[in-house]
Amino acid sequence: MGRPRTPLLDRERITTTALELVDxxxxxxxxxxxxxxxxxxGSLYHHVDGRDGIVELLRERVSAGIDIATLDLRPWDEALRAWARSYRAAFAAHPRTIPLLMTNPVRAPRVLDQYERAVSLLLDAGFPPPDVMPVIVALExxxxxxxxxxxxxxAMWELADDTATPRLAEALDAAGERRADRAFELALECFLSHARRRLAEHRSAG
Structure with a gap:
């Protein structure tokens, strides 16, 4: 019997299967x-470095959905805004990977390169080194x-009786559709405003 045209196992198939299970x-x-x-x-260990290796393959797969070209935009705040939106979309497609990936150290080279570009963006913009990682982590x-x-x-709030919490009921009504999107844009703008203010304070102090 000849060899199968498609290998039974490879890193891509292992990653795809792991992602299906996590989803x-x-x-x-x-x-x-x-x-x-x-x-x-045991056959899997010929292709991957155990469970931790699979976690990093998952990180690379999900992070591949982030448009890293956004980090080449200028000014820096426009770059961060575009990166944040792309980053959110990539992880929103696989939200159950977030707790898994956030509790394992980042080792994937492509992902580390993305952080290198984000750090360079902020340093080039004039952020002091002690502020750079807090800014990136806060954005994340x-x-x-x-x-x-x-x-x-x-509907995250289920009101059995509107009269018991009338102001909450009114606020939920007023929120309308796309609550999550609007909340994200609000948080993003607040974050960027604060980061701009920190940078301005650093420049004026210098």
Whole structure:
């Protein structure tokens, strides 16, 4: 019997299967991937560096949806705004990966390169080195929190009796559609305003 035209296992298939499991269950294990692919668990270790290696493959796969060209835009705040929107869209497509990826150190070279570009953007704009990582992490908090919000039910507040919480009922009515999108844009603008103010203060102090 000749060899199959398509290899039974490779990193792409392993990553795709792991992502399917996380999208469905919020988690994965190496034996679960092996069962779904119809192979022995040990066979996966010929292609990936265990569970941690698969987590980094997932990080690369989801992060590939982020348009890193946005970090080449100028001025810096327009670059961050565009990057944040693209970042949010990429993770909103797979929100259940967020808790998994946020509790594992970043090792994927392509993802580290994206951080390198973001750091360079802020340093070139004049941000002092101690402020750079707090600015990036704060932006990620806005982005990833909003990506999770997009996965939440549209009606997050169920009021059994409007008269018991009349102001909440009125506010929910007034919010209308696209609540999550509007909340994200508000948080993003507040973040950028604060970052601009910090940069201006640093420049005036210098």
């Amino acid at each position: 469905e269950k919020g988690e994965f294990s190496v034996p679960q991937i092996a069962r779904r692919l119809g192979v022995q668990t 908090n806005v982005v990833l929190g909003s990506a999770l919000d997009l996965a939440a039910p549209e």
